[in-house]
Amino acid sequence: VAKKVPFTVSAHGRSWSDPYHWMRDTSDPDFAALLAAENAYADAFVGAAGGGGLRARLAAEMRARLAPSAVSPPQPWGPWSYYQYVPNGMEYPVLSRKLRSSGGLAGRFLSYLSDWEKEEVLLDWNEIAEKFGYVHIGSCRISPNHRFLAYTLDTSGGELFSLEVKDLQSKHVIFSPPDKGIVSLAWAHDSENLLYTVCDETLRPNQVFCKKMQSDEAGLLVFMEDDVNCCVDITSTKDFKYITVNSNTRTSSEEGLCDGIW
Structure with missing residues:
Protein backbone atom coordinates (compact mmCIF):
# COMPACT_ATOMS: atom_id res chain seq x y z
CA VAL A 1 0.00 0.00 0.00
CA LEU A 66 -6.62 -6.39 -34.39
CA ALA A 67 -6.80 -5.85 -38.13
CA PRO A 68 -5.09 -8.77 -39.95
CA SER A 69 -2.50 -6.43 -41.38
CA ALA A 70 -1.66 -2.74 -41.16
CA VAL A 71 0.53 -0.81 -43.59
CA SER A 72 1.77 2.73 -43.07
CA PRO A 73 1.82 5.15 -46.01
CA PRO A 74 5.22 5.05 -47.75
CA GLN A 75 7.52 7.89 -46.84
CA PRO A 76 9.68 8.91 -49.82
CA TRP A 77 13.19 10.03 -48.92
CA GLY A 78 15.91 10.31 -51.52
CA PRO A 79 15.97 7.23 -53.75
CA TRP A 80 13.98 5.15 -51.25
CA SER A 81 10.44 4.77 -49.97
CA TYR A 82 10.27 3.71 -46.32
CA TYR A 83 7.25 2.09 -44.70
CA GLN A 84 6.10 -0.21 -41.89
CA TYR A 85 3.58 -3.01 -41.87
CA VAL A 86 2.40 -5.81 -39.61
CA PRO A 87 2.59 -9.16 -41.45
CA ASN A 88 -0.47 -11.40 -41.34
CA GLY A 89 -0.52 -13.45 -38.16
CA MET A 90 2.29 -11.45 -36.55
CA GLU A 91 2.15 -9.18 -33.54
CA TYR A 92 4.93 -6.74 -34.32
CA PRO A 93 5.70 -4.51 -37.33
CA VAL A 94 8.43 -4.73 -39.94
CA LEU A 95 10.39 -1.71 -41.19
CA SER A 96 11.13 -1.96 -44.91
CA ARG A 97 12.07 0.10 -47.91
CA LYS A 98 11.93 -0.06 -51.70
CA LEU A 99 13.83 1.84 -54.34
CA ARG A 100 11.68 4.45 -56.00
CA SER A 101 11.12 4.22 -59.75
CA SER A 102 11.94 7.89 -60.10
CA GLY A 103 14.22 9.65 -57.68
CA GLY A 104 16.53 11.81 -59.71
CA LEU A 105 19.95 10.73 -60.92
CA ALA A 106 20.75 8.72 -57.77
CA GLY A 107 17.42 6.89 -57.97
CA ARG A 108 17.86 5.99 -61.63
CA PHE A 109 21.40 4.74 -60.97
CA LEU A 110 20.30 2.57 -58.04
CA SER A 111 17.34 1.29 -60.03
CA TYR A 112 19.74 0.24 -62.74
CA LEU A 113 21.82 -1.75 -60.25
CA SER A 114 18.91 -3.37 -58.42
CA ASP A 115 15.30 -4.36 -58.90
CA TRP A 116 13.48 -1.36 -57.47
CA GLU A 117 10.36 -3.39 -56.84
CA LYS A 118 12.21 -5.67 -54.42
CA GLU A 119 11.48 -5.05 -50.76
CA GLU A 120 14.40 -4.68 -48.37
CA VAL A 121 13.56 -5.54 -44.77
CA LEU A 122 15.54 -3.29 -42.46
CA LEU A 123 14.24 -4.36 -39.05
CA ASP A 124 11.81 -7.10 -38.08
CA TRP A 125 10.42 -6.60 -34.58
CA ASN A 126 9.05 -10.17 -34.64
CA GLU A 127 12.52 -11.73 -34.91
CA ILE A 128 13.68 -9.79 -31.85
CA ALA A 129 10.53 -10.67 -29.91
CA GLU A 130 10.99 -14.35 -30.75
CA LYS A 131 14.45 -14.23 -29.23
CA PHE A 132 13.59 -12.30 -26.07
CA GLY A 133 9.85 -12.91 -25.69
CA TYR A 134 9.06 -9.19 -25.90
CA VAL A 135 10.32 -6.07 -27.65
CA HIS A 136 9.53 -2.38 -27.69
CA ILE A 137 11.34 -0.24 -30.24
CA GLY A 138 11.74 3.34 -29.05
CA SER A 139 13.64 5.66 -31.38
CA CYS A 140 14.49 4.59 -34.93
CA ARG A 141 16.72 6.75 -37.17
CA ILE A 142 18.13 6.18 -40.68
CA SER A 143 21.44 7.90 -41.46
CA PRO A 144 21.39 10.64 -44.13
CA ASN A 145 23.28 8.40 -46.58
CA HIS A 146 20.73 5.58 -46.00
CA ARG A 147 23.45 3.14 -44.95
CA PHE A 148 22.97 2.88 -41.17
CA LEU A 149 19.92 2.23 -39.01
CA ALA A 150 20.11 3.28 -35.36
CA TYR A 151 17.36 2.14 -33.02
CA THR A 152 16.68 1.71 -29.32
CA LEU A 153 14.98 -1.37 -27.93
CA ASP A 154 13.57 -2.61 -24.64
CA THR A 155 13.32 -6.40 -24.28
CA SER A 156 12.27 -6.58 -20.63
CA GLY A 157 9.30 -4.23 -20.39
CA GLY A 158 11.15 -2.03 -17.92
CA GLU A 159 11.42 0.90 -20.36
CA LEU A 160 15.23 0.77 -20.16
CA PHE A 161 16.26 1.05 -23.79
CA SER A 162 19.56 -0.10 -25.24
CA LEU A 163 21.06 1.06 -28.55
CA GLU A 164 21.97 -0.88 -31.67
CA VAL A 165 23.33 0.42 -34.96
CA LYS A 166 22.88 -1.81 -37.99
CA ASP A 167 24.91 -1.55 -41.19
CA LEU A 168 22.28 -2.00 -43.91
CA GLN A 169 24.93 -3.13 -46.40
CA SER A 170 26.39 -5.96 -44.31
CA LYS A 171 23.14 -6.53 -42.35
CA HIS A 172 25.20 -6.73 -39.15
CA VAL A 173 24.91 -4.78 -35.91
CA ILE A 174 28.14 -2.79 -35.72
CA PHE A 175 27.61 -0.86 -32.49
CA SER A 176 25.80 -1.72 -29.29
CA PRO A 177 27.07 0.12 -26.19
CA PRO A 178 26.51 -1.38 -22.73
CA ASP A 179 24.55 1.67 -21.57
CA LYS A 180 20.91 1.21 -20.57
CA GLY A 181 18.42 4.05 -20.62
CA ILE A 182 19.17 5.50 -24.06
CA VAL A 183 16.35 7.80 -25.14
CA SER A 184 16.91 10.00 -28.20
CA LEU A 185 19.12 9.74 -31.29
CA ALA A 186 20.40 12.19 -33.91
CA TRP A 187 22.63 11.68 -36.93
CA ALA A 188 25.17 14.27 -38.05
CA HIS A 189 25.19 15.30 -41.71
CA ASP A 190 28.18 13.09 -42.58
CA SER A 191 26.33 9.87 -41.54
CA GLU A 192 29.47 8.87 -39.65
CA ASN A 193 28.66 10.41 -36.28
CA LEU A 194 25.66 9.40 -34.19
CA LEU A 195 24.65 11.31 -31.06
CA TYR A 196 22.55 9.68 -28.36
CA THR A 197 21.35 10.51 -24.85
CA VAL A 198 22.00 8.31 -21.79
CA CYS A 199 20.13 8.35 -18.47
CA ASP A 200 21.60 8.60 -15.00
CA GLU A 201 20.70 6.33 -12.08
CA THR A 202 17.34 8.10 -11.65
CA LEU A 203 16.47 7.42 -15.31
CA ARG A 204 16.89 11.10 -16.19
CA PRO A 205 18.43 11.58 -19.66
CA ASN A 206 21.27 13.96 -18.86
CA GLN A 207 24.25 12.98 -21.05
CA VAL A 208 24.92 13.20 -24.78
CA PHE A 209 27.46 10.85 -26.35
CA CYS A 210 28.84 10.85 -29.89
CA LYS A 211 29.90 7.66 -31.67
CA LYS A 212 31.93 7.62 -34.90
CA MET A 213 30.83 4.66 -37.04
CA GLN A 214 34.19 3.84 -38.60
CA SER A 215 36.01 3.87 -35.26
CA ASP A 216 36.49 1.13 -32.67
CA GLU A 217 36.44 3.68 -29.86
CA ALA A 218 33.48 3.92 -27.51
CA GLY A 219 31.06 6.82 -27.62
CA LEU A 220 32.53 10.14 -26.48
CA LEU A 221 30.74 12.23 -23.85
CA VAL A 222 30.11 15.65 -25.44
CA PHE A 223 27.49 17.19 -23.13
CA MET A 224 26.21 16.71 -19.57
CA GLU A 225 23.28 18.46 -17.91
CA ASP A 226 24.06 19.00 -14.22
CA ASP A 227 20.69 20.49 -13.28
CA VAL A 228 18.75 17.58 -11.74
CA ASN A 229 15.47 19.19 -12.81
CA CYS A 230 16.35 19.01 -16.51
CA CYS A 231 15.95 16.18 -19.01
CA VAL A 232 17.97 16.26 -22.21
CA ASP A 233 16.57 15.52 -25.64
CA ILE A 234 18.37 15.75 -29.00
CA THR A 235 17.09 16.05 -32.56
CA SER A 236 18.52 16.91 -35.97
CA THR A 237 17.00 19.35 -38.43
CA LYS A 238 15.45 17.89 -41.59
CA ASP A 239 18.51 18.82 -43.67
CA PHE A 240 20.84 17.42 -40.94
CA LYS A 241 22.79 20.69 -40.96
CA TYR A 242 22.14 21.28 -37.26
CA ILE A 243 21.62 19.23 -34.12
CA THR A 244 19.52 20.61 -31.30
CA VAL A 245 20.22 19.83 -27.66
CA ASN A 246 17.17 20.52 -25.52
CA SER A 247 17.20 20.79 -21.71
CA ASN A 248 13.62 20.60 -20.50
CA THR A 249 11.94 20.97 -17.11
CA ARG A 250 8.23 20.82 -16.31
CA THR A 251 7.93 24.57 -16.84
CA SER A 252 10.81 25.62 -19.09
CA SER A 253 12.90 24.59 -22.08
CA GLU A 254 16.37 25.66 -23.17
CA GLU A 255 17.61 24.77 -26.63
CA GLY A 256 21.19 24.69 -27.88
CA LEU A 257 22.15 24.45 -31.55
CA CYS A 258 25.32 22.85 -32.85
CA ASP A 259 26.65 22.46 -36.37
CA GLY A 260 25.73 19.06 -37.80
CA ILE A 261 28.18 19.30 -40.72
CA TRP A 262 31.53 17.96 -39.51
Whole structure:
Protein backbone atom coordinates (compact mmCIF):
# COMPACT_ATOMS: atom_id res chain seq x y z
CA VAL A 1 0.00 0.00 0.00
CA ALA A 2 1.39 3.38 -1.00
CA LYS A 3 2.22 5.70 1.85
CA LYS A 4 0.35 8.97 2.28
CA VAL A 5 2.19 12.21 2.87
CA PRO A 6 0.14 15.32 3.75
CA PHE A 7 0.28 17.86 0.94
CA THR A 8 -2.08 20.66 -0.05
CA VAL A 9 -2.49 21.79 -3.64
CA SER A 10 -3.79 25.30 -4.30
CA ALA A 11 -4.91 26.64 -7.67
CA HIS A 12 -7.52 29.03 -9.02
CA GLY A 13 -8.68 30.00 -5.55
CA ARG A 14 -9.26 26.41 -4.43
CA SER A 15 -7.27 24.03 -2.23
CA TRP A 16 -7.39 20.27 -1.87
CA SER A 17 -5.42 17.46 -0.30
CA ASP A 18 -3.14 15.28 -2.44
CA PRO A 19 -1.42 12.69 -0.18
CA TYR A 20 0.20 11.01 -3.20
CA HIS A 21 1.89 14.17 -4.49
CA TRP A 22 5.22 12.75 -3.33
CA MET A 23 5.10 10.30 -6.27
CA ARG A 24 5.93 13.19 -8.60
CA ASP A 25 9.51 12.88 -7.37
CA THR A 26 10.49 9.80 -9.38
CA SER A 27 13.95 9.83 -7.77
CA ASP A 28 12.42 9.02 -4.36
CA PRO A 29 13.62 5.53 -3.27
CA ASP A 30 10.18 4.84 -1.80
CA PHE A 31 8.64 5.40 -5.23
CA ALA A 32 11.00 2.87 -6.87
CA ALA A 33 10.27 0.38 -4.05
CA LEU A 34 6.52 0.87 -4.55
CA LEU A 35 6.77 0.15 -8.28
CA ALA A 36 8.85 -2.98 -7.59
CA ALA A 37 6.26 -4.17 -5.06
CA GLU A 38 3.40 -3.53 -7.49
CA ASN A 39 5.19 -5.49 -10.22
CA ALA A 40 5.85 -8.36 -7.80
CA TYR A 41 2.17 -8.38 -6.81
CA ALA A 42 1.07 -8.42 -10.47
CA ASP A 43 3.43 -11.32 -11.23
CA ALA A 44 2.14 -13.27 -8.22
CA PHE A 45 -1.50 -12.60 -9.14
CA VAL A 46 -1.03 -13.66 -12.76
CA GLY A 47 0.96 -16.70 -11.65
CA ALA A 48 -1.82 -17.82 -9.31
CA ALA A 49 -4.36 -17.36 -12.13
CA GLY A 50 -2.51 -19.54 -14.61
CA GLY A 51 0.78 -17.82 -15.27
CA GLY A 52 2.04 -18.06 -18.82
CA GLY A 53 -1.18 -19.73 -19.97
CA LEU A 54 -3.23 -16.72 -18.86
CA ARG A 55 -0.86 -14.30 -20.56
CA ALA A 56 -1.00 -16.30 -23.78
CA ARG A 57 -4.82 -16.43 -23.70
CA LEU A 58 -5.16 -12.69 -23.07
CA ALA A 59 -2.63 -11.94 -25.82
CA ALA A 60 -4.52 -14.19 -28.25
CA GLU A 61 -7.82 -12.48 -27.43
CA MET A 62 -6.39 -9.02 -27.99
CA ARG A 63 -4.58 -10.08 -31.15
CA ALA A 64 -7.82 -11.51 -32.56
CA ARG A 65 -9.38 -8.04 -32.38
CA LEU A 66 -6.62 -6.39 -34.39
CA ALA A 67 -6.80 -5.85 -38.13
CA PRO A 68 -5.09 -8.77 -39.95
CA SER A 69 -2.50 -6.43 -41.38
CA ALA A 70 -1.66 -2.74 -41.16
CA VAL A 71 0.53 -0.81 -43.59
CA SER A 72 1.77 2.73 -43.07
CA PRO A 73 1.82 5.15 -46.01
CA PRO A 74 5.22 5.05 -47.75
CA GLN A 75 7.52 7.89 -46.84
CA PRO A 76 9.68 8.91 -49.82
CA TRP A 77 13.19 10.03 -48.92
CA GLY A 78 15.91 10.31 -51.52
CA PRO A 79 15.97 7.23 -53.75
CA TRP A 80 13.98 5.15 -51.25
CA SER A 81 10.44 4.77 -49.97
CA TYR A 82 10.27 3.71 -46.32
CA TYR A 83 7.25 2.09 -44.70
CA GLN A 84 6.10 -0.21 -41.89
CA TYR A 85 3.58 -3.01 -41.87
CA VAL A 86 2.40 -5.81 -39.61
CA PRO A 87 2.59 -9.16 -41.45
CA ASN A 88 -0.47 -11.40 -41.34
CA GLY A 89 -0.52 -13.45 -38.16
CA MET A 90 2.29 -11.45 -36.55
CA GLU A 91 2.15 -9.18 -33.54
CA TYR A 92 4.93 -6.74 -34.32
CA PRO A 93 5.70 -4.51 -37.33
CA VAL A 94 8.43 -4.73 -39.94
CA LEU A 95 10.39 -1.71 -41.19
CA SER A 96 11.13 -1.96 -44.91
CA ARG A 97 12.07 0.10 -47.91
CA LYS A 98 11.93 -0.06 -51.70
CA LEU A 99 13.83 1.84 -54.34
CA ARG A 100 11.68 4.45 -56.00
CA SER A 101 11.12 4.22 -59.75
CA SER A 102 11.94 7.89 -60.10
CA GLY A 103 14.22 9.65 -57.68
CA GLY A 104 16.53 11.81 -59.71
CA LEU A 105 19.95 10.73 -60.92
CA ALA A 106 20.75 8.72 -57.77
CA GLY A 107 17.42 6.89 -57.97
CA ARG A 108 17.86 5.99 -61.63
CA PHE A 109 21.40 4.74 -60.97
CA LEU A 110 20.30 2.57 -58.04
CA SER A 111 17.34 1.29 -60.03
CA TYR A 112 19.74 0.24 -62.74
CA LEU A 113 21.82 -1.75 -60.25
CA SER A 114 18.91 -3.37 -58.42
CA ASP A 115 15.30 -4.36 -58.90
CA TRP A 116 13.48 -1.36 -57.47
CA GLU A 117 10.36 -3.39 -56.84
CA LYS A 118 12.21 -5.67 -54.42
CA GLU A 119 11.48 -5.05 -50.76
CA GLU A 120 14.40 -4.68 -48.37
CA VAL A 121 13.56 -5.54 -44.77
CA LEU A 122 15.54 -3.29 -42.46
CA LEU A 123 14.24 -4.36 -39.05
CA ASP A 124 11.81 -7.10 -38.08
CA TRP A 125 10.42 -6.60 -34.58
CA ASN A 126 9.05 -10.17 -34.64
CA GLU A 127 12.52 -11.73 -34.91
CA ILE A 128 13.68 -9.79 -31.85
CA ALA A 129 10.53 -10.67 -29.91
CA GLU A 130 10.99 -14.35 -30.75
CA LYS A 131 14.45 -14.23 -29.23
CA PHE A 132 13.59 -12.30 -26.07
CA GLY A 133 9.85 -12.91 -25.69
CA TYR A 134 9.06 -9.19 -25.90
CA VAL A 135 10.32 -6.07 -27.65
CA HIS A 136 9.53 -2.38 -27.69
CA ILE A 137 11.34 -0.24 -30.24
CA GLY A 138 11.74 3.34 -29.05
CA SER A 139 13.64 5.66 -31.38
CA CYS A 140 14.49 4.59 -34.93
CA ARG A 141 16.72 6.75 -37.17
CA ILE A 142 18.13 6.18 -40.68
CA SER A 143 21.44 7.90 -41.46
CA PRO A 144 21.39 10.64 -44.13
CA ASN A 145 23.28 8.40 -46.58
CA HIS A 146 20.73 5.58 -46.00
CA ARG A 147 23.45 3.14 -44.95
CA PHE A 148 22.97 2.88 -41.17
CA LEU A 149 19.92 2.23 -39.01
CA ALA A 150 20.11 3.28 -35.36
CA TYR A 151 17.36 2.14 -33.02
CA THR A 152 16.68 1.71 -29.32
CA LEU A 153 14.98 -1.37 -27.93
CA ASP A 154 13.57 -2.61 -24.64
CA THR A 155 13.32 -6.40 -24.28
CA SER A 156 12.27 -6.58 -20.63
CA GLY A 157 9.30 -4.23 -20.39
CA GLY A 158 11.15 -2.03 -17.92
CA GLU A 159 11.42 0.90 -20.36
CA LEU A 160 15.23 0.77 -20.16
CA PHE A 161 16.26 1.05 -23.79
CA SER A 162 19.56 -0.10 -25.24
CA LEU A 163 21.06 1.06 -28.55
CA GLU A 164 21.97 -0.88 -31.67
CA VAL A 165 23.33 0.42 -34.96
CA LYS A 166 22.88 -1.81 -37.99
CA ASP A 167 24.91 -1.55 -41.19
CA LEU A 168 22.28 -2.00 -43.91
CA GLN A 169 24.93 -3.13 -46.40
CA SER A 170 26.39 -5.96 -44.31
CA LYS A 171 23.14 -6.53 -42.35
CA HIS A 172 25.20 -6.73 -39.15
CA VAL A 173 24.91 -4.78 -35.91
CA ILE A 174 28.14 -2.79 -35.72
CA PHE A 175 27.61 -0.86 -32.49
CA SER A 176 25.80 -1.72 -29.29
CA PRO A 177 27.07 0.12 -26.19
CA PRO A 178 26.51 -1.38 -22.73
CA ASP A 179 24.55 1.67 -21.57
CA LYS A 180 20.91 1.21 -20.57
CA GLY A 181 18.42 4.05 -20.62
CA ILE A 182 19.17 5.50 -24.06
CA VAL A 183 16.35 7.80 -25.14
CA SER A 184 16.91 10.00 -28.20
CA LEU A 185 19.12 9.74 -31.29
CA ALA A 186 20.40 12.19 -33.91
CA TRP A 187 22.63 11.68 -36.93
CA ALA A 188 25.17 14.27 -38.05
CA HIS A 189 25.19 15.30 -41.71
CA ASP A 190 28.18 13.09 -42.58
CA SER A 191 26.33 9.87 -41.54
CA GLU A 192 29.47 8.87 -39.65
CA ASN A 193 28.66 10.41 -36.28
CA LEU A 194 25.66 9.40 -34.19
CA LEU A 195 24.65 11.31 -31.06
CA TYR A 196 22.55 9.68 -28.36
CA THR A 197 21.35 10.51 -24.85
CA VAL A 198 22.00 8.31 -21.79
CA CYS A 199 20.13 8.35 -18.47
CA ASP A 200 21.60 8.60 -15.00
CA GLU A 201 20.70 6.33 -12.08
CA THR A 202 17.34 8.10 -11.65
CA LEU A 203 16.47 7.42 -15.31
CA ARG A 204 16.89 11.10 -16.19
CA PRO A 205 18.43 11.58 -19.66
CA ASN A 206 21.27 13.96 -18.86
CA GLN A 207 24.25 12.98 -21.05
CA VAL A 208 24.92 13.20 -24.78
CA PHE A 209 27.46 10.85 -26.35
CA CYS A 210 28.84 10.85 -29.89
CA LYS A 211 29.90 7.66 -31.67
CA LYS A 212 31.93 7.62 -34.90
CA MET A 213 30.83 4.66 -37.04
CA GLN A 214 34.19 3.84 -38.60
CA SER A 215 36.01 3.87 -35.26
CA ASP A 216 36.49 1.13 -32.67
CA GLU A 217 36.44 3.68 -29.86
CA ALA A 218 33.48 3.92 -27.51
CA GLY A 219 31.06 6.82 -27.62
CA LEU A 220 32.53 10.14 -26.48
CA LEU A 221 30.74 12.23 -23.85
CA VAL A 222 30.11 15.65 -25.44
CA PHE A 223 27.49 17.19 -23.13
CA MET A 224 26.21 16.71 -19.57
CA GLU A 225 23.28 18.46 -17.91
CA ASP A 226 24.06 19.00 -14.22
CA ASP A 227 20.69 20.49 -13.28
CA VAL A 228 18.75 17.58 -11.74
CA ASN A 229 15.47 19.19 -12.81
CA CYS A 230 16.35 19.01 -16.51
CA CYS A 231 15.95 16.18 -19.01
CA VAL A 232 17.97 16.26 -22.21
CA ASP A 233 16.57 15.52 -25.64
CA ILE A 234 18.37 15.75 -29.00
CA THR A 235 17.09 16.05 -32.56
CA SER A 236 18.52 16.91 -35.97
CA THR A 237 17.00 19.35 -38.43
CA LYS A 238 15.45 17.89 -41.59
CA ASP A 239 18.51 18.82 -43.67
CA PHE A 240 20.84 17.42 -40.94
CA LYS A 241 22.79 20.69 -40.96
CA TYR A 242 22.14 21.28 -37.26
CA ILE A 243 21.62 19.23 -34.12
CA THR A 244 19.52 20.61 -31.30
CA VAL A 245 20.22 19.83 -27.66
CA ASN A 246 17.17 20.52 -25.52
CA SER A 247 17.20 20.79 -21.71
CA ASN A 248 13.62 20.60 -20.50
CA THR A 249 11.94 20.97 -17.11
CA ARG A 250 8.23 20.82 -16.31
CA THR A 251 7.93 24.57 -16.84
CA SER A 252 10.81 25.62 -19.09
CA SER A 253 12.90 24.59 -22.08
CA GLU A 254 16.37 25.66 -23.17
CA GLU A 255 17.61 24.77 -26.63
CA GLY A 256 21.19 24.69 -27.88
CA LEU A 257 22.15 24.45 -31.55
CA CYS A 258 25.32 22.85 -32.85
CA ASP A 259 26.65 22.46 -36.37
CA GLY A 260 25.73 19.06 -37.80
CA ILE A 261 28.18 19.30 -40.72
CA TRP A 262 31.53 17.96 -39.51
